Amino acid sequence: MADLSCDFVGIKSPNPFWLASAPPTDKEYNVRRAFEAGWGGVVWKTLGEDGPPVVNVNGPRYGAIWGADRRLLGLNNIELITDRPLEVNLREIKTVKRDYPDRAMVVSLMVPCEEEAWKAILARVEETGADGVELNFGCPHGMSERGMGSAVGQVPDYVEMVTRWCKANTRMPVIVKLTPNITDIRLASRAAHKGGADAVSLINTINSITGVDLDQMAPEPTIDGKGTHGGYCGPAVKPIALNMVAEIARDPETAGLPISGIGGVTTWKDAAEFMALGAGNVQVCTAVMTYGFKIVQEMISGLSQWMDDKGHAQVSDLVGRAVPNVTDWQYLNLNYVTKARIDQAACIKCGRCFAACEDTSHQAITMSPERVFEVQDDECVACNLCVNVCPVEDCITMERLAAGQTDPRTGQTVSDDYANWTTHPNNPGTCAAE
């Protein structure tokens, strides 16, 4: 049986599945039930400074997009940080941590950009016995209008400055949560690193409008005829999050900086992918908001079974395994030649590969009157679109042409030498470099 226990910047948890700072972690009742269900840790919903709590809207807080059968694919929210008194939250954090000492208890924080404000709240959090703090530099709605959340996260200098204040004022590990609403995520992670962050976590939610109510002519969620952008999350954001995690993981300037992966993690497999790209653990929100806390059981059993199948004894064996294979386009092997192959026995003759290739690609698939679809190797550029639109898994595959074969499209002999754009004769930079 694989060992799923985790040590993330010194914070121990029985498994790598944490609940992200979000509505599910806003109070003791929820967090106790999450721990009972098996969650390895939580990041308590963001606390603000002492005083009257923020208020939330009294209309809808969430918007969504759906796939077939109303499967929730993406969610956005305009909820702010906790709207409960600081005292209450701190008391509850302390009680829960006392009762679940083996679980990770990290507290998310967001206070104004003043050292005193951070210093004050850090001291209060330390008293709870929490394992660490996460700096919320990510929330893209509401709080950002007040100079907090993503308003900080979008300015690397501020990220570095606040991180430094926090490190100077607490003994707890500091995790910096990054906003994806930025052109190059590495600038923010480098800033956090420079500020002394123990880790970064990402992604926070993405600026979004989930839809437009065409009767009211207003964005959704709509509040009294108006809407505002919210933070987008759920399965739809996973590809964006994976890329940002990978970008940081392979950035030499932040080499070794631990990453907590967030963004659309819904199954054990999603978690494994984040971890393969360098995340030491994952944080989950939308999936539990959709299905409840119980899904962690599938995440634990699925990851465990897969690790056993693959011979990974512990979680750290997996972390970062795929990072060396993330590269730049210019280093991809141009001598790797593949062609689409259609398994005629598996083909159900829907013709979607034909429509896609004929209408939008390279006219490399023919259709006979008997609805037999065949790839024309002399036109096939191996774009993979037919594979992606085919409703039958593994019906169309990409097969590599062996070295020595002739690519009928180019007329050239396939070589098994590695050759990329940097040395390609068409690259104007090739000559200039000489």
Added chain:
Amino acid sequence: MTNTQLTPGVAPARLRDEDYQDNFADKAPPLDTHAAAVAADRCYFCHDAPCITACPTAIDIPLFIREIATGAPVAAARTIFTQNVLGGMCARVCPTEMLCEEACVREVAEGRPVEIGRLQRYATDTLMMRGDHPFTRAPETGRRVAVVGAGPAGLACAHRLAMKGHEVRLFDARPKPGGLNEYGIAAYKTVNDFAQAEVAWLMGIGGITVENGKALGRDISLDALREGYDAVFLAIGLGGVNALRTEGEEKSHVQDAVDFIAHLRQAEDLSKIPVGRDVVVIGGGMTAVDAAVQSKLLGAETVTMVYRRGRANMSASGREQQHAASKGVRIITGAAPLRIFGEGAVEAVEFAYTNETEAGLELTDKTFKLKADQVFKAIGQVLDGAPQGLTLSGRKIAVTGPGRTSLDGVWAGGDCAAGGDDLTVTAVAEGRDAAEDIDAMLTGTEERAHG
């Protein structure tokens, strides 16, 4: 409930009132909006889709399903009605398992096709419930066309001609329009008087005058129609029934299934329809199934369908056979009637098992007897009273191309015309195509190719 299922002979009121209601409720209740969205999402939007090819009216099925999936069911209905103005009835009665759904790639892939028929019903019901007519009639051309027979072929032809601006007079021998939609289909397939509602909706195009109770050869003649109209479309269906030619056929309670089905459809009170305790239906088509199932639903204790050839030869689809079996109808294949016993009224039928040989069907000496106090004959209908002068092909009116008969200015379609399956949807296609051809002739866009 004055009788029970065990009351001997042929008797009404074998069931409680609520049993009649349950038994004759909608066979396949409509999908609600969410169920339709889920069903629609299963469509792969195939290129040059096999379901379209399999549909006799060539409805653009992937397009209308996509329109449903995207929340535009009225647009979906227009897509359907453009090809098949009786798309509402076809959604209820088409043997989709032999047509579009059999061709569906998901039937090939996983044995479970997209529910095209039910989706079609969802779309067409949505539009029809709004009550508006989706088509606009072209300016009047001043040309007049006589359509004989207000069944699916006649209605489709009349609608298309009216849409083109021609004036249509639609004659029908029966008291109500609709043809087999009104008189020939099991009640549970078309509840709430849908056939009449559909005709009324279809008439919303304008330019069509219906004359009920006018039979060709009795009240009107083809010669007079040819004289008085610019074109004639014959869609008179198959008014005759094949005789059994079995000893004892004349005994009472030996009836034609089509009459039973028509009578049942027109009944105000199903409990007043007498049905046998032991019913035998002879035949293997949809009519036989409709008679057998409805006998059971009226409270017959046993109903047995007997078909002379093998199961694969039955024209009732597999799904129809399963439906019959699920209602408790026993199906015996490979047996033909020898004689009908009884003192005045039928009491039993003797059958012989058959052998299919190259020379044809042979009776064997293995026989069996079924107790029967009611027998329905459902061994096919024939063209009855075709006007003189029309060339026949086999026992139907010969046609070429889009329904052109041997007579100048006379077209034919539906069950009375040779070629094509005897299906509602085929009749609609033939009526529509004949209308296009008639229009082309009347407006001079097509060279006259016949006469």
